[in-house]
Amino acid sequence: MPTVLLIEDEAALGMIVKDSLEVRGFTVQYAADGEEGLRLFRQHCPDIVVADVMMPKLDGFSLAEQIRRENPVLPILFLTARSQPADVVRGFELGGNDYLKKPFSMDELIVRIKAQLNRFTPPAAPAPSGPLRIGRYQFDHPKQKLLFEGQAEELTHREAELLKHLYDQRNQVLARGAVLQALWGDDNFFNGRSLDVFITRLRRYLRHDPQVQIMNVRGIGYKLIA
Missing domain, CATH: 3.40.50.2300 (Response regulator)
Incomplete structure (x- = not known):
């Protein structure tokens, strides 16, 4: 129980x-x-x-x-x-x-x-492969860090989870409703506004590499281009 x-x-x-x-x-x-x-x-x-x-x-x-x-x-x-x-x-x-x-x-x-x-499902054992590559960035998901040329950006828990979802679907469309349900538990308007705030922050963190973009796919969701 x-x-x-x-x-x-x-x-x-x-x-x-x-x-x-x-x-x-x-x-x-x-x-x-x-x-x-x-x-x-x-x-x-x-x-x-x-x-x-x-x-x-x-x-x-x-x-x-x-x-x-x-x-x-x-x-x-x-x-x-x-x-x-x-x-x-x-x-x-x-x-x-x-x-x-x-x-x-x-x-x-x-x-x-x-x-x-x-x-809720228990987390899988950490992969031994180390930080993930996003263009010229390294993304250490377990430690919630985004590294660019030796400089580390400390991410919040939700920023790191959102970026991981985008990374897992990189170069494909990540449905807005799906990520809202996964991270917020509800795809209502208010949570959607919160998601927009987090997308804006991730774009700011990723601005140093012009080959990396988070694109809006109107009416559907987002696409991480890397």
């Missing part, structure tokens, strides 16, 4: 969510602040983290950043009343997989948790 690490500083809401998840068959580890949540993450190795953004001691974004250093694939779902585009983009940049605005229904939370668990 899946283990959920729930981190929520509103005690009443936390207990309601915990009880509702347990009734539906989940095992729940509950923490009331980010520091306690980080300790439970290290102690129990949960299947998914559900965390509030605004918390004492360690906020949800800082918690996600710490978790991503130790586990690059664990699903993270944010619960928050903050829904400004900059907040959502930052959450995804730090490796969040989904974002649920308060107030929310338990049915919606359950559906989103199950969707994340169904998509």
Whole structure:
């Protein structure tokens, strides 16, 4: 049975969510602040983290950043009343997989948790071939680094995942809807705007080699030319 690490500083809401998840068959580890949540993450190795953004001691974004250093694939779902585009983009940049605005229904939370668990697969063993070649760049996907003539660009988790998807489909069209479902879990308009931001950033990182381009394929998606 899946283990959920729930981190929520509103005690009443936390207990309601915990009880509702347990009734539906989940095992729940509950923490009331980010520091306690980080300790439970290290102690129990949960299947998914559900965390509030605004918390004492360690906020949800800082918690996600710490978790991503130790586990690059664990699903993270944010619960928050903050829904400004900059907040959502930052959450995804730090490796969040989904974002649920308060107030929310338990049915919606359950559906989103199950969707994340169904998509999660353990990572394959690292390939021994070293960094990937993208024109004159070297892309170290596990370390989230893009190197050009000895200079390294540190990528966020989501930037690295998006570039890997583009690399795997290089010189072919990567469907916009497919990458939104794979990395954001939903191809809605709001997530589409976030994807546009990340594509712009990757283009900026790759600007030093004119033979490398990320092209828009109107109405379909993107193509990495390398």
